[in-house]
Amino acid sequence: MSKLKGRLEISSLTAGYGQTRIIENLSLTVPAGGRLALLGRNGVGKTTTLATMVGQTTRHGGSITLDGVELTKLGSSARAAAGLGYVPQTRDVFRSLTVEENLVTGLKGRPRSALEEAYSLFPRLGERRRNGGGELSGGEQQMLSVARALLGQPTVLLLDEPLEGLAPVICDLLMQALSRLSMTVILVEQQVDRALDFAGEVVMLDRGRVVHQGPAAEAKADHALLERHLGVALAR
Numbered sequence: 040m041s042k043l044k045g046r047l048e049i050s051s052l053t054a055g056y057g058q059t060r061i062i063e064n065l066s067l068t069v070p071a072g073g074r075l076a077l078l079g080r081n082g083v084g085k086t087t088t089l090a091t092m093v094g095q096t097t098r099h100g101g102s103i104t105l106d107g108v109e110l111t112k113l114g115s116s117a118r119a120a121a122g123l124g125y126v127p128q129t130r131d132v133f134r135s136l137t138v139e140e141n142l143v144t145g146l147k148g149r150p151r152s153a154l155e156e157a158y159s160l161f162p163r164l165g166e167r168r169r170n171g172g173g174e175l176s177g178g179e180q181q182m183l184s185v186a187r188a189l190l191g192q193p194t195v196l197l198l199d200e201p202l203e204g205l206a207p208v209i210c211d212l213l214m215q216a217l218s219r220l221s222m223t224v225i226l227v228e229q230q231v232d233r234a235l236d237f238a239g240e241v242v243m244l245d246r247g248r249v250v251h252q253g254p255a256a257e258a259k260a261d262h263a264l265l266e267r268h269l270g271v272a273l274a275r
C-alpha cells in the first residue's frame with residue numbers, strides 16, 4: 040500500500056506584500072490526511088498565509104514543504120502540480136463559461152470521465168452543467184470552485200472562507216461534502232463552530248503570529264480562549 044500523502048510543514052515563515060510583512064515567523068504542521076482550522080479575527084493574515092503557500096505573496100524567510108519537497112523554490116503552477124489545491128476567497132469561477140467548461144479547466148490532463156467525480160460530490164452541479172458560471176447562486180459557485188480544485192487531485196486542499204455569504208442550509212451541504220474528503224485540508228473560516236467541528240487541530244493567528252495551537256475539540260470547549268483570540272462567544 041502506498042504511504043498516505045499530504046504532510047505539510049511550514050517553518051518560520053515570514054511573508055507579506057513587497058516590503059510589508061504580514062505574517063511573522065509562522066510555523067505549523069499538518070499530518071497527511073489531517074484537517075486544520077486556521078482562525079483569527081479579520082485582517083490577521085489568514086488569507087496571506089494561504090496565498091503564501093501557493094506562491095502569491097513576497098516571502099521574506101522560512102520554508103514550506105509538502106511531503107518533504109520544498110515548495111518555496113517553485114512557482115505557483117509547479118506547487119499545484121506538487122499537490123496544492125487552492126480555493127480562494129474570491130471563488131475562482133469563469134462567469135462566461137458553463138459549469139462543465141469551468142470544470143474541464145480543472146482536469147489537468149485527466150480524462151473527461153473524471154467530471155463525474157464532481158457531479159457525484161455535488162449533484163447540483165450536474166443538474167446545472169450547461170448553465171453559465173455567472174448564472175449560478177453563491178453556493179453553487181462555491182461548489183464549482185471546490186469541485187474544480189478537487190479534479191486536480193490535490194493532496195492538500197486550501198480553503199479560504201468557503202462559507203462566506205452562504206445560507207445555512209447550503210453551508211450544511213458544503214460541509215457535509217468536505218467531510219467526505221480524505222486529503223489534508225487547511226480551512227480558513229469565520230464560522231468558528233463549523234470550522235472546529237470539521238477540523239482535528241486548530242491554529243489561531245493574531246497580527247500575523249500564531250497565538251494558539253491545539254486540538255479543535257478542546258478549543259471549542261474553551262470559551263475564554265475563543266473570546267480572547269477570536270472575539271466570539273459560541274452557544275454553550
Ligand SMILES: Nc1ncnc2c1ncn2[C@@H]1O[C@H](COP(=O)(O)OP(=O)(O)OP(=O)(O)O)[C@@H](O)[C@H]1O
Pocket residue numbers: 056059061079080081082083084085086087088
Ligand atoms: N495585496 C495586498 N497588498 C498589501 N496589503 C495587503 C494585501 N492583501 C492584504 N493585505 C493586508 O494584509 C493584512 C492581512 O490580510 P489578510 O487578508 O491576510 O487577513 P485575513 O486574516 O485573511 O482577513 P479576513 O478575515 O478579513 O479575510 C491586512 O492588513 C491587509 O490589509
